[in-house]
Amino acid sequence: MSETPxxxxxxxxxxxxxxxxxxAEDMQPWLTDWRGRYTGKAHALVSPASTAxxxxxxxxxxxxxxxxxxxxxxxxxxxxxxxxSKGQSVLLSLRRMNRIRExxxxxxxxxxxxxxxxxNLHAALDxxxxxxxxxxxxxxxxxxxxxxxxxxxxxxxLRHGTMRALVAGLEAVLPDGSIYDGLAPxxxxxxxxxxxxxxxxxxxxxxIVTAATLKTVPALIDRCVxxxxxxxxxxxxxxxxxxxxxxxxxxxxxxxxxxxxxxxxLTHIPDTRAPLEPAAPWNVLIEIIRDxxxxxxxxxxxxxxxxxxxxxxxxxxxxxxxxESQAEAFWKIRDSISEAERADGPALQHDISVPVxxxxxxxxxxxxxxxxxxxxxxxxAFGHMGDGNVxxxxxAPPGTSGPQDWMSQSAQVISPMVHDLVIxxxxxxxxxxxxxxxxxxxxxxxxxxxxMLTLRAIKTAIDPKNIMNPGKLVPLASNTPAS
Numbered sequence: 001m002s003e004t005p006x007x008x009x010x011x012x013x014x015x016x017x018x019x020x021x022x023x024a025e026d027m028q029p030w031l032t033d034w035r036g037r038y039t040g041k042a043h044a045l046v047s048p049a050s051t052a053x054x055x056x057x058x059x060x061x062x063x064x065x066x067x068x069x070x071x072x073x074x075x076x077x078x079x080x081x082x083x084x085s086k087g088q089s090v091l092l093s094l095r096r097m098n099r100i101r102e103x104x105x106x107x108x109x110x111x112x113x114x115x116x117x118x119x120n121l122h123a124a125l126d127x128x129x130x131x132x133x134x135x136x137x138x139x140x141x142x143x144x145x146x147x148x149x150x151x152x153x154x155x156x157x158l159r160h161g162t163m164r165a166l167v168a169g170l171e172a173v174l175p176d177g178s179i180y181d182g183l184a185p186x187x188x189x190x191x192x193x194x195x196x197x198x199x200x201x202x203x204x205x206x207x208i209v210t211a212a213t214l215k216t217v218p219a220l221i222d223r224c225v226x227x228x229x230x231x232x233x234x235x236x237x238x239x240x241x242x243x244x245x246x247x248x249x250x251x252x253x254x255x256x257x258x259x260x261x262x263x264x265x266l267t268h269i270p271d272t273r274a275p276l277e278p279a280a281p282w283n284v285l286i287e288i289i290r291d292x293x294x295x296x297x298x299x300x301x302x303x304x305x306x307x308x309x310x311x312x313x314x315x316x317x318x319x320x321x322x323x324e325s326q327a328e329a330f331w332k333i334r335d336s337i338s339e340a341e342r343a344d345g346p347a348l349q350h351d352i353s354v355p356v357x358x359x360x361x362x363x364x365x366x367x368x369x370x371x372x373x374x375x376x377x378x379x380x381a382f383g384h385m386g387d388g389n390v391x392x393x394x395x396a397p398p399g400t401s402g403p404q405d406w407m408s409q410s411a412q413v414i415s416p417m418v419h420d421l422v423i424x425x426x427x428x429x430x431x432x433x434x435x436x437x438x439x440x441x442x443x444x445x446x447x448x449x450x451x452m453l454t455l456r457a458i459k460t461a462i463d464p465k466n467i468m469n470p471g472k473l474v475p476l477a478s479n480t481p482a483s
Contacts, residue, residue, distance in 0.1 A: 004022070007060050007064045008044060010060050011044070011057050011060055011090070014048070014053055014056045014057060015047060015049065015053055018096070019053070019096060020044060020045070020046055020047070021044065021045050022043070022044045026045065027042065027044075027091070029074075030045060030071060030074055030093065031082065031083065031091070032082065033074065033076065033079045033082045034074055034075055035077065037079060037438070038079040039082070039085075040069075040083035041083060041084075041085055041086065041087030042083045042087060042089050042091040043066075043087065043090050044090055044091070045091045046090055046092050046093070047092075047094075047095060047096045048092070048094075048096065048097065049096045049097060051097075051173065051210040051211065054094075054097075054173045054210055055178070055179050057090075057092065058174075058176070058177040059176070061090065061467055062175060062176050062467060066090055066467060067083075067090070067466075067469075067470050068089065068092045068208070068467055068469065069081065069082070069089050069090070069091050069092065069469055070094065070204040070208045071091060071092065071094070071095075071146075072114065072142065072143030072144075072146030072147075073117065073141035073146055074141070075141045075146070076146065076150060076434065076436060077351065077433035078436025078438040078439055079436045079438050079472075080150065080203045080204070080434050080436030080437065080472050081146070082437070084470075084471055094113075094114040094143065094208070095115045097115040097145075097210065097211075098113055098115040098116050098120075099116070100112040100113075100116055100121065101113065101211065103128050103216075105128045105130050105216075107185075108130065108215060108217060109168060109185055109214065109215060109216060110130070110132070110213070110214050110216055111169075111183060112144055112211065112212065113144070113145075113210065113211050114144055114145025114146075114148070114208075114209050114212070115143050115145060116143060117139075117140065117141065118134070118135070118138075118142045118144065118147065119139040121144065122139070125219070126219055129219045130216040130217065130218065131216060131218070131219045131220065132166070132214055132216055133159070133217050133252075134147070134154050134156060134157075134162075134163065136152065136154040136155070137335050137338075144212055145212075147163050148163050148167060148170070148199070148200055148212055149199070149201070149202060149203050149209055150163075150203060150433065151164050151200050151201035151432070151434070152432055153384070153431065153432030155253050155334075155384065157384060157386070157387045157432075158251065158252065158254055158384065158386035159248075159251065159252045160217070160252075163200060163201075165215075166214055166215050167196065167200055167212055167213070167214060167215075168215050169182050169183040169185050169186075169196065169212065170182050170183065170195075170196045170199055170200070170211070170212050170213070171183050171211040171212070172195075172208060172210055173207055173210055174206075174207045174462065175207065175463040175464075175468050180207065182195065182196050183211060183212075183213045184213075185213050198458065198462075202473070203434055203435065203469060204469040205459055205463065205469045205470075205472055205473050205474060206458070206462045206468060207462070217291060218292065221290045221292075221293065222290050222297070222298055222299075223287055223288065223289040223290065223327065224287070224288050224298035224299045224301070224321065224327075225253075225285070225286070225326075225330050226285075226286045226287075226288075226306060226318055226320045227276060227283060227285055227286075227321075227330050228280075228283065228284045228306065228317070229279070229280025229281075229282070229315060229317045229318070230281075230316065231281055231282065232282055232360070232364070233256060233282060233359070233361075233363045233364055233381075235282070236256045236282055236284050236360065236385055237357075237385060238314055239309060239315060240284075240386060242305075242308075242309055242312070243286070243305055246305065250288050250289055250290065250298065250301065251287075251288055251386075252287050252288065253286060254284065254285070254286055254287075254384070254385050254386045255284065255285040255382070255384060256282065256283070256363075256382055256383065257282070257283040257285060257333070258281070258380060258381065258382060259280065259281050259282065259283070260378065260380050261337045261341070261380050261382050262274065262333065264337070264340040264343075264380075265336050265337060265340040267340070267344070268343040269332070269333075269336045269340050271332075272329070272332060272333055272336065273329070275319045275330060275333075276319055280316055284315075285330055285334050288305075302320055306318045306320070334382075337380075337382060337391075341380065341393060344395070345398075345400065345403065346395070346400060346404075346406055347395040348393065348394045348414055348415060348418075349391065349392075350390075350391070350392040350393070350394070350418050350419075350429075351391060351392075351430060351432060351433040352389075352428065352429055353387070353390065353422075353427050353430075353431035353432075354422065354426070354427035354428075355388055355426060355427070356385070356388040358388075358425050358426075358427075359390060362422075362427070363390060363392075366379075366381075366392070366418070366422075366425075367379035367381055367392075369417075370417065370418065370421075373417065374394070376396075376398070377395060377397060377414075378394075379393065379394055379395070380393045381393070388427070389431040390431070392418060394414050394418070396410070415442070416445075419442055419446055423446050429442055429446060434473070435473045436472055437471055437472055440472065440474070441475055443473075444475035452475075455473075456476060459474045460476075
């Protein structure tokens with residue numbers, strides 16, 4: 001190993017032996033993204049235990065123009081927390097900062113460090129009769145700082161919104177090492193630009209989120225989960241309109257799932273079974289909840305609504321979970337789709353969004369165009385119909401050899417076409433996973449001059465040395481200072 005420079009020794013002194021390593025075996029798991037698509041190098045892995053330590057580390061990095069790559073649970077989907085291959089950056093882990101500072105059930109707020117794991121936050125809040133209404137498949141590893149920095153979504157956005165809507169305040173360390181203390185949950189604050197909202201979804205390119213004040217809601221009293229069969233995405237959208245118009249305050253989940261995805265789960269995921277026989281061409285997973293004691297029993301409400309939907313011809317059949325175990329079994333199907341498809345064969349995955357009213361037509365029309373343009377492929381589109389988020393997967397032709405080669409080659413031609421179709425529908429090429437390095441160049445290709453000028457101007461003004469997670473999110477001009 002090369003001689004440690006003085007500035008790196010100074011970082012080591014700040015965090016102590018528990019927070020510093022250059023050992024290859026210790027760093028290796030954190031230098032590759034969890035999907036295995038990107039592997040980088042770094043001077044060291046530095047793990048501060050407080051905001052003050054983060055500030056001191058950043059001040060050193062700023063003084064020596066050293067790039068910092070912040071990382072939480074390393075569960076991102078777009079390589080946003082992986083350093084490049086030059087080995088000139090420092091990987092800065094927030095995982096030691098895992099303290100829940102305060103839970104205020106009366107105010108329905110909680111303050112926690114960036115390294116708090118989502119599942120642990122859920123458990124802590126449950127003891128206080130509260131819940132944080134955001135969940136996702138990676139809740140056992142995803143951290144609050146990462147969720148803030150990628151503006152994460154999940155299955156409850158329909159009722160509660162993304163992280164952008166759930167963050168009431170932020171604490172962050174800016175590129176010069178100064179600490180932005182914006183944790184106060186002010187409902188009104190007209191002091192100019194909202195730095196909090198620049199940091200949410202900023203992917204660590206403007207500063208390092210160290211803590212957040214989050215909005216909470218009352219813990220669930222009970223819920224009802226149902227599985228309904230419909231004939232098409234358009235029929236699913238009509239069902240969504242019907243339910244949302246009547247119960248927007250209790251409708252918390254509305255997921256659309258094609259039969260092909262259901263079949264993949266039943267084939268590859270143990271202990272799963274079809275909720276309906278025969279299976280419908282398209283399926284909808286519905287969750288209606290109760291978190292107020294004076295609200296209608298969600299099972300009664302669901303039975304009534306689905307009976308009316310059946311009378312109107314909106315659904316062909318439905319199954320209502322008889323208990324919590326069956327409710328979890330329904331959700332297991334939805335949550336296992338990506339895993340099942342990986343077992344089924346290679347597929348290009350696209351996390352995109354379009355206006356809610358256009359989602360059904362996009363699924364149908366864009367899928368047909370991709371399959372016609374690339375014979376043998378099959379599109380599997382599923383997702384959160386209530387917020388327009390489509391997980392648009394393009395499966396390789398059956399019998400494809402060299403799956404990694406197919407993925408690499410096809411990504412150069414199929415993904416741009418998918419993104420072109422998204423933009424033509426006034427949508428976004430990233431719904432909830434962020435831009436990272438995977439979509440950085442596509443963002444530049446498809447964005448208006450106004451958007452890119454503004455993004456670059458903000459990045460350059462706040463981080464003129466380009467030390468904050470360089471190479472992610474914002475495709476900078478070629479003359480941008482290297483770090």
